Amino acid sequence: MNPAHAIAALLVFPGLLYALPMGLLMVGSERKLRARFQGRIGPPLTQPFYDLVKLAAKWPLPRTRGERDIMALFPLLSIGAMIGALALLPVFHDNSGFAGDLMLLVGLLEIPPICLVLAGYASRSIYGEIGANREAAIDILCNVPFFAALVAMAVAAGSLQTTNIAFATPWQVRVPALLAVLSCLPVKLRLNPFSIANAEQELLAGPLTESEGRLLALWELAHVLEWVALIGFAVTIAIPGRPGGRMLDVLLFAGASLVVVVLLTLFASGTARLKLRQATRLLWRCSTVLAAIALAAALLARGN
Amino acid sequence: MKEYGFFYRLVERAREHSAFLFHFNAGACNGCDIELVSCLTPRYDVEQYGIRLEASPRHADIFVVSGPITRATRRPLELVYNQLPDPKVVVAIGNCPATGNVFCGSPMIEGPLDHIIPVDIYVPGCPPRPFAIIEGIAAAIHKLAGRTLAGPGGNA
Numbered sequence: 001m002n003p004a005h006a007i008a009a010l011l012v013f014p015g016l017l018y019a020l021p022m023g024l025l026m027v028g029s030e031r032k033l034r035a036r037f038q039g040r041i042g043p044p045l046t047q048p049f050y051d052l053v054k055l056a057a058k059w060p061l062p063r064t065r066g067e068r069d070i071m072a073l074f075p076l077l078s079i080g081a082m083i084g085a086l087a088l089l090p091v092f093h094d095n096s097g098f099a100g101d102l103m104l105l106v107g108l109l110e111i112p113p114i115c116l117v118l119a120g121y122a123s124r125s126i127y128g129e130i131g132a133n134r135e136a137a138i139d140i141l142c143n144v145p146f147f148a149a150l151v152a153m154a155v156a157a158g159s160l161q162t163t164n165i166a167f168a169t170p171w172q173v174r175v176p177a178l179l180a181v182l183s184c185l186p187v188k189l190r191l192n193p194f195s196i197a198n199a200e201q202e203l204l205a206g207p208l209t210e211s212e213g214r215l216l217a218l219w220e221l222a223h224v225l226e227w228v229a230l231i232g233f234a235v236t237i238a239i240p241g242r243p244g245g246r247m248l249d250v251l252l253f254a255g256a257s258l259v260v261v262v263l264l265t266l267f268a269s270g271t272a273r274l275k276l277r278q279a280t281r282l283l284w285r286c287s288t289v290l291a292a293i294a295l296a297a298a299l300l301a302r303g304n
Numbered sequence: 305m306k307e308y309g310f311f312y313r314l315v316e317r318a319r320e321h322s323a324f325l326f327h328f329n330a331g332a333c334n335g336c337d338i339e340l341v342s343c344l345t346p347r348y349d350v351e352q353y354g355i356r357l358e359a360s361p362r363h364a365d366i367f368v369v370s371g372p373i374t375r376a377t378r379r380p381l382e383l384v385y386n387q388l389p390d391p392k393v394v395v396a397i398g399n400c401p402a403t404g405n406v407f408c409g410s411p412m413i414e415g416p417l418d419h420i421i422p423v424d425i426y427v428p429g430c431p432p433r434p435f436a437i438i439e440g441i442a443a444a445i446h447k448l449a450g451r452t453l454a455g456p457g458g459n460a
Contacts, residue, residue, distance in 0.1 A: 031351075040349040046321075047354055053318035054365070059390040061362075127360075205360040212362040212389045 009087040013250065014232060019086050022254065023224030024048045026231070029258070030265050037269040052220055058213030070122055071211065074115040075218035081111035082225035089232050090163040091253050092246065101160040102150060109233065112226050113139040113188070116197070119219075120207030131206030134276060135190075135197035141280055142187035142194075145287035149180035152294035153237065156301050166237045170301050177294035178238050183287040185264060187279075188230055192268035194279055202273075231257045231264075319365070319391075320449040322354040323441065326364035326388065330381050330417075332371030335431035336398040340368065343434045343441075350438060353445075361387040366444050372400040372407045373415040385421045393444040395425045397437060402426045 009015055028045040035042025063071070085108035113135060120132025150165075156173040157165045169177070187194040198206035208219055235256040242249050274282065308316075329337055343350045344357060358364045361384045373381060385394070394417075399405040401417035417423050424447055427440035 035349070035351060039346040041352040042349070043351050043354050044321075050318040050322040050354060053314060054322045057315040057318065058365075061387075061389050201359045203359075205358070205363060208363075209360045210362055216363055 006087070010083060014086045014089050014091055014228070014253070015083055016086075019083070019225050019228040020221075022257070023228040024052075026227045026257070026261050027224055030261055030268075033262060033265040034269045037266065048220070048224065052217050055217035055220065056214055060213055060215075071119065071215055072218065074119040074122070075215065075222050078112035078115040078222040079218065079225060081108045081115075082222060082229050084108045085229045086225065086232065088162065089229070090166055090236050091232075092242065092249050102154055102162055102165060103160060105162060105233065106147070106150065109188075109229060110139075110143075112222055115222075116207050119211070123207065123210035125204075125210045127204040127209040128207050131197050131199075131203050131209070134199075134203075135207060137276060138187060138194060138196050138279060141283055142184045142287070145180045145283060145291040146184040146188075148288070148291035149177040149184075149294050150237075152177045152291065152298040155295075156298035158302070162237065167240060169237075169240075170297075173294050173298045173301060174238075174240070176290045176297065178234070180287045180290040180294060181234050181237070182260075182263075183283075183290070185230060185234060185260070186267060187283070189227060189264070191264055193271040193274050193282075195273050196276055196279060199273060227261075228257070231260045235260060316449050320445060322356075323366055323445045323448065324356050324358040324364045325366045325368050325441070326358055326361045326384070327368045327370070328381060328384055330369055330371040330377040330401065330415075331374035332398065332400060336370035336400075339431045339434055340370070340397060340437055343437055348434050348438060350441070353442075355441060355445075362389065364388055365392055365448055366441065367392055367394045368397055368441075369394065369401050369417055370397040372404045372410075372413045373417060373420060374412055375414055378414040378420060381420065391448060393424045393447050394421060395427065395440050395444050396423050397427050397440070398432055399428055399430045402428060405430060 011017060025045065027048045028043070031047060032042045032045055060068075085105055088105045088108070117132045117136045117139070120128040120135065123129075152173055153165050153169045154160055156170055157168040159165060159168065186192070190196075190198045198208070203209075208216060211219055232253065235253060239252065239256060243252060327337070327340060341357075342348065343355075361367070365388075367385060367388055369381070371377070396402050396417050400407065401415060401423070404410075404413050404415045407413045407415075414420065425440050425444050427436055429436055432440075
């Protein structure tokens with residue numbers, strides 16, 4: 001890995017230049033598809049872009065300097081972490097991005113929820129605090145199966161390098177582990193059956209209740225990048241091989257990401273929001289059991 | 305006619321295609337509220353114009369008020385109005401915020417709305433039909449984007 005490759009991974013692909021339009025397209029198609037599934041026409045695909053521009057052009061509310069700085073710090077931190085996580089994704093066969101391992105990638109993916117929790121508490125709004133509380137609970141909850149599934153894949157592959165994990169995990173570990181990871185995606189993206197932390201109307205807007213204009217635009221940006229990074233992560237560890245050519249790798253990665261968006265939207269439009277207690281039960285009964293099966297399979301496969 | 309730059313036109317276009325609403329019930333009988341919410345259903349589907357009902361006034365561009373302003377809701381109304389970031393537009397839904405309707409002259413009423421906050425668009429009716437509400441919101445969006453209004457409402 002050389003510095004030129006690292007900068008290209010951060011800024012071009014799969015970094016900012018790819019992730020920003022792709023994320024806007026993902027969020028736009030999610031809204032469009034959800035509307036179509038509900039029998040509505042729905043907003044155009046460019047809707048998230050217009051929202052972003054409009055929010056960025058709103059006048060800021062008067063705040064004290066410290067308050068303003070601390071509220072801007074959290075979304076900027078999550079945007080930075082997401083760009084870093086994107087650069088670490090093992091999209092290509094020859095691993096020309098950063099030589100980071102699973103630990104770093106997962107750590108970076110965990111920063112946006114933590115920032116959201118802190119921002120909710122920093123907003124000093126009662127709705128923000130309840131939202132932050134729920135976000136913290138549901139995030140810890142879904143990290144049990146998420147990490148267990150990743151540990152199972154890492155044990156089975158005998159490596160913490162993301163590329164090795166993607167290529168070397170045997171199928172009896174890969175299938176349950178990927179199902180567990182997939183079932184954690186709607187929780188991490190705060191999509192419908194698990195839209196508990198940002199419950200619209202119920203909690204006003206959850207942790208982001210007090211963010212306006214540019215702050216909200218920064219949060220939207222972080223959320224858009226989170227979509228690309230999380231779905232990209234699930235896709236890269238799911239595909240057991242790469243076709244070889246750079247263009248084919250990119251096309252496979254982008255196409256598989258969009259397929260996951262369609263699946264997530266279908267799941268989100270078919271379900272209603274759960275309570276925290278019901279979500280806990282569902283995650284323990286489905287995701288954690290799948291992750292446990294994956295762990296057992298990994299330990300058995302390693303014993304041979 | 306002044307020639308505006310690319311970013312100015314981009315922002316104008318974005319404001320035209322993305323309007324977040326915040327709905328405030330200032331003592332309404334729920335008639336107007338039901339008609340407003342029905343605009344989001346598949347039959348009328350205002351989301352195709354980028355209109356979204358937001359839960360937090362901090363996110364909103366358009367402040368939608370229904371109901372005659374009762375004494376209990378006047379102070380919250382002013383508070384919430386001041387929480388909307390600029391540029392913002394106020395839409396009064398129904399006869400109540402415009403005139404006080406059947407409650408006109410009651411000692412419990414602080415309205416009409418334009419005695420308390422500046423109102424940009426009135427949508428008359430008791431309750432107004434969803435198409436009338438959508439027309440009012442569309443006029444509000446035009447005003448947000450800095451366009452002048454056509455028709456008898458004229459040059460708002």
